[in-house]
């Protein structure tokens with residue numbers, strides 16, 4: 001089933017990430033972003049008849065859609081939960097479009113967010129993993145450090161297979177920081193860095209340095225996905241969903257088919273095919289960057305360069321909003337911050353802003369087509385989207 | 392925390408399905424399931440073959456030999472009990488028979504570990520019931 005032309009993003013809401021939620025709960029942050037998005041779309045509460053929530057990490061996902069719907073005064077005809085880690089936010093968008101195509105609803109709120117205490121983040125993982133699951137019995141005894149160890153393993157193998165260097169990985173963090181310095185909402189706005197700063201920051205999991213790893217914080221994001229027929233008179237130009245691809249390949253890293261070839265090779269291809277475009281047509285790559293190495297792998301697997309050439313590619317191209325190949329013009333999560341699963345949404349929100357001419361100081365001159373990627377787990381869950389400002 | 396040993400890191404929980412693996416480890420034998428129908432070696436343990444869904448599985452002894460598929464050196468652990476070990480080597484080892492597993496490389500200075508380095512299973516006795524499967528550098532067999 002093609003979803004091309006079915007639906008468009010008509011409104012977005014995004015809170016500025018913060019280290020401290022200031023007494024507000026995850027529900028309250030998510031609701032605030034939701035209200036902003038509904039207003040941004042020029043809609044009212046009564047217009048919203050669909051809801052998809054990305055499962056927060058600090059909250060048991062038990063019957064979450066009804067809890068969120070009740071809080072927002074909604075009685076949706078479609079209510080869903082997406083639990084794909086960092087790929088969840090991207091996953092909400094195409095599911096919203098699919099529900100619209102099925103006739104279940106016309107305007108769907110896609111929500112994500114997290115209020116977490118930064119001091120206890122690493123202890124605050126959702127629920128308790130039940131005994132018998134592979135991650136608990138065959139990884140935990142050996143000392144993994146949340147996702148850090150997984151991406152340390154990925155980076156190390158990528159360096160071995162393709163000769164990728166620490167300088168090349170650091171370049172990603174530097175260019176993204178330049179972008180963040182043109183985004184007042186970014187956590188690291190006004191704090192430019194150099195390659196030496198990155199390589200001089202503490203090594204957390206060799207070969208990855210502190211400045212190559214996202215900072216967990218609090219925040220929320222919301223998007224209104226509307227039926228194409230109902231997106232003709234909204235305040236902002238509708239941003240069309242032109243294509244998508246999704247694939248889940250594993251959960252624990254020892255079961256990953258590869259540490260250097262991600263399922264993005266499949267999801268990006270599906271998305272391009274549905275949209276009828278090629279990587280060469282893309283004006284903005286808005287791609288999940290939990291770690292610097294993830295940007296390099298995504299650029300390769302999404303077809304922007306040959307496999308293994310991601311390192312030289314980021315070295316040779318200017319990835320900033322002023323550059324020849326703009327990537328994550330909002331600063332990426334590395335410099336915007338990672339407000340839980342709203343970190344994944346930040347790539348979608350930025351694409352909408354660029355495609356609709358609302359990106360302010362960092363606005364790209366020609367931006368009609370964006371490639372967005374969401375990545376969950378340890379390159380386990382991937383969702384690629386193609387968004388455009390015309391059909 | 393185990394009162395007898397003072398060991399405070401997470402330990403595996405034995406289940407009906409994974410018990411033969413940990414009983415093997417306790418005897419310093421690395422054993423994984425093998426599918427009697429499609430021949431697939433299976434790791435982690437399951438009640439059926441994830442390749443062909445057969446339940447005709449046997450536990451078979453591995454050579455214990457493999458290679459480092461990748462590694463990372465953990466300088467900043469977050470889980471209780473690992474701080475005193477840092478920096479330590481967290482690795483994925485690919486067994487000669489095929490399966491990959493997460494483990495630690497022990498007895499190897501952190502600046503000497505390499506991708507594709509040959510390793511051999513090395514068991515660390517933790518409790519009377521549990522020995523963890525770790526790996527150490529192995530000298531490749533000399534052919535002559």
Ligand SMILES: [Zn+2]
Pocket residue numbers: 426427428429430431440441442443444445
């Ligand atoms: Zn089988």
